Amino acid sequence: MRHLALCFCMTFFFVLGGTHTSVAQTKTPLLIPGKTTLFERVLTRPGAKLAATAGAPGTEAIPAFTPLFVYARTPGANGQPGFLQVGTDAKGKITGFIAEDATIPWQHALVLAFTERANRDRVLFFKDQQPLLDWLNDKDVAAKAAEARQEIDSGKLPPASPIVSIEPEVPVDFEKNFYMLPILEAQNRRLATGFQVRTVKVASVTKNADAAPVEQLRRRVNPSALENFRAGVVFVIDASSSMQPYIDRTREAMDGVLKQVEQAGLADKVRFGLVAYRDDPTKVKGMEYLTKTFADPNSIRSDKDFETATQDVKASKDSTRAYAEDGYAGIDKALSGVDWKGFGARFIVMITDASSREGNSPLSSTKMNTDQIRQLAQSQGTAIYTLHLKTASGAKDHATAEAQYKSLTQYPGVGSLYYPVEAGNPDAFKSTVQQLAEALVKQVADAQKAIAQPGDEPAPAAKTSKGAPTIDQSASQVGRAMALAYLGREAGAEAPSMFEAWASDRDFAHPDIAPFSVRVLLTKNQLSDLQRTLQTTVDALEAAQVDPGDLFNQLRSAAAAVGRDPSKIGQGQAKNLEATGLMGEYLDGLPFESQIMTLSQDDWTAMSVGEQQAIIDGINSKIRLYQRYHDDTTHWVALNPGDDPGDTVFPVPLESLP
Known part of the structure; x- marks a missing residue:
């Protein structure tokens, strides 16, 4: 009977209810040994009960995995388990006592x-x-x-x-x-x-850990639940001066695709949109716009709608400020300016003949780099395709753009969704756009077939001669993953x-x-502290570029500015940035390879100015990303009812840490 634990009757995360009697206290929780700001926390096991005093019988059931702060420990008598005095926050809101063996230590969130x-x-x-x-x-x-x-x-x-x-x-x-x-x-x-x-x-x-385990174990995917599964496809197209032939070919290709969609009765299943980008009109005369949504997929219902909405998409008459364009502004516009909620499958198709400005470029409007843009898209369940036009005029930019877009378009389990158009041939490009659009339409039309036998996992995607999955195969793989995710949402898995x-x-x-994405639950206060600390660190690193040997003096000033102990820095105790204690203790011991925490004075001194600047640029990009997390109201979680807004948590991907 042990294997009845295999049941996966999945549930929402339940937290401590609001019926407990709370007594305001001035006490603070116990500190984790060796820490000065991190408090001990535990998670409750199933069956845990809250008692009024240590050793008393528990009378109030607590949902499993409720996170609690530990305020005191009372040893058990005669070898019996001890008791913990616990509370729902670190501000003295004590709820009672709980047997220690009814909890699981949870030092890292x-x-x-x-x-x-x-x-x-x-x-x-x-x-x-x-x-x-x-x-x-x-x-x-x-x-x-x-x-x-x-x-x-x-x-x-x-x-x-x-x-x-x-x-x-x-x-x-x-x-x-x-x-x-x-x-x-x-x-x-x-x-x-x-x-x-x-x-x-x-x-x-x-x-429901004890409900109908055998039936739950055998629960299968129900393909009929995909009846309302819809896809949104938004083209993000470079509208700089060299792009008119490709803008025209995109319209031509989509005219044919949308006619096929209507004939197949899929007009409400697949919607297309278009965002164009140029350059900052306040900096370049004649630009008209930085980004503009010409066609919103929520409003486009036919080929005529798409044709009418996009007829004014034209390449600019004037050149932009650099060969690298502000392409990430276009992607950001598509991610934030389109209401994606009604689409189970979400695709952005970027079309450009140039690389995009990274966050360190003074011309970048987003101030985010490739990794951060990809992470934003993935956090919204959106796949990014890039059709890169390798024109003769951009030969010197090809390698930069290819490396950039191969990274931008990485999709978990599939690989890169980057597809170059050699020589920038307009007719070859039109064929590629048509093939991709038809493949994305097909994955929606065939979604029920794709998951009808969910136990049969798909074979790895077929590869092109250069090792990337073909357009048809990648669309099938990504589409199937999105269909399964949609079923999970609809079924309340x-x-x-x-x-x-x-x-x-x-x-x-x-x-x-x-198979796992690793997240660290940072509170709003911790995320704000991290953002502020990184900005102060950037200021110190920029100052240390003038005199590389002065790095730790600059970090000492930075530590004082954010309320850390500056005496730890440069006094023989700290050999690198991690040991300075400048970063918050909430990052201590996390299993990730930091880009900056191992940075020492010797490392910094040995670096070229370009290498130093790359570190600074990377930190600045993360600061921008944290601001996006801070402003994202949909992903903040209150672990306990009534949590102070500063105590709500955001599941930050481990790779987003500095």
Whole structure:
């Protein structure tokens, strides 16, 4: 019966209800040993109950995985478990006592979120770490995992199996149904093959852990739920002076595609829009606009609508300020200026003959670099395609643009959605636009077929001669992942029932694919502190460019400015930026490779001015990204009812940290 834990009747993350009696206190929680600002926290286990005094019987049930601050510890008598005095915030709001063995320590607010399932299988969870390691070192691990999934789906998993749970078949929408997969432990391991993986011990909980487990285990994807699945495709087109032939070909290609869409009765299933970008009209005479939405997919219902809306899209008569254009302003406009809520599949198709200005360019309006723009798109469930016109006039820019757009268009589990048009041939370009548009339409029309047999994971996308997936294959792979994510949202798929188990952060069959996205839950106060600290750090680094040997003196001033202890810096205790304590303690011990935390005085002195500037530019770009997080009202989560706005948390991707 142990394997009934395999049920995945997923639920919303439940938190401590508002019925508890709270007594205002002036106490503060216990500090984590060795820390000066981080308090001890725990998560409750299923069945945990709140008591009025230490040792008294618990009378009030607390939802599993409620996060609580620890205010005091009372040892248990005669070897019995002790009790914790707990509260819902760090401001003295004490709620009572709870048995210590009814909690799980949670020192790092680090969680895992399932990634979109393109080219990967469902994650298997193991009761113990060693069987997982044994599987990882088995050359037949992919076949073993496939067999285990079949046994799970048929209800025939052997009692002796080391597997205790599996990722739900219907994907969980982390953005809509916030759920907790806290990391309790993480270890990096090198396999016999030489490949390095991270094994993680996680825990999770659901609302209905005891409800109809066998039926939940066998729950399958229902293709008919895709009846209202719709796709939005927005072209983001460079409207600088060299682009008129390609603007014309885009219109011509879309005229044919939209006629086919109408004839197939898909006019309400797939909508197209268009955003154009030029340059800052306040800086360049005759530009008219920086970005402009000519066609909103929510308003375009026919080929005539699209033709009418886009008839005024024309290349500018005047040249922009540099060969690299402000393309990321166009993408940002499409992401923020279009209401995507009604679209289960979301695509941006960028069309340009030039690279885009990175955040360090004085001409960039977004002040964000390629990585941040990609992360913004992925956080909104949007895939970016780029059609790069390799014209003769841009030969010197081709390599820069290609590297940039291959990074911009990376889609989890699929790869790059970058497609060059050699020599910038207008007719070849028209054919490519038509092929891509038709492929995106087809993935919506065939969505029910694509997920009708959800246990059969798709084969890796076919590749072009240069190693990228073909347009048809990438559209199919991305479309299937988006359709599954849509089903998860519509079905209210939720997180797994309560368990603690081990999993690999790499797919068994495709170890280059990560099944988890790692997030750190930063409070609004912490994110503001991080943004302010990074700005102060940038000021110090810029000052240290004048005198590289003065870096740690500048950091000492920066520490004082943000309320840190400046005496730790440059006094023999600090060898690099991490050891200075300048950054908040909430970053301590997180499993990520920082770009700047290991920076030492010697490193800085040995760098060229260009290398120093690259570090500064990278930090500035992250500052801009954090401002976007701060302003994003849809993703802030209150872990407890009545949380102060400054205590709400944002699930920041680990790769977004400095």
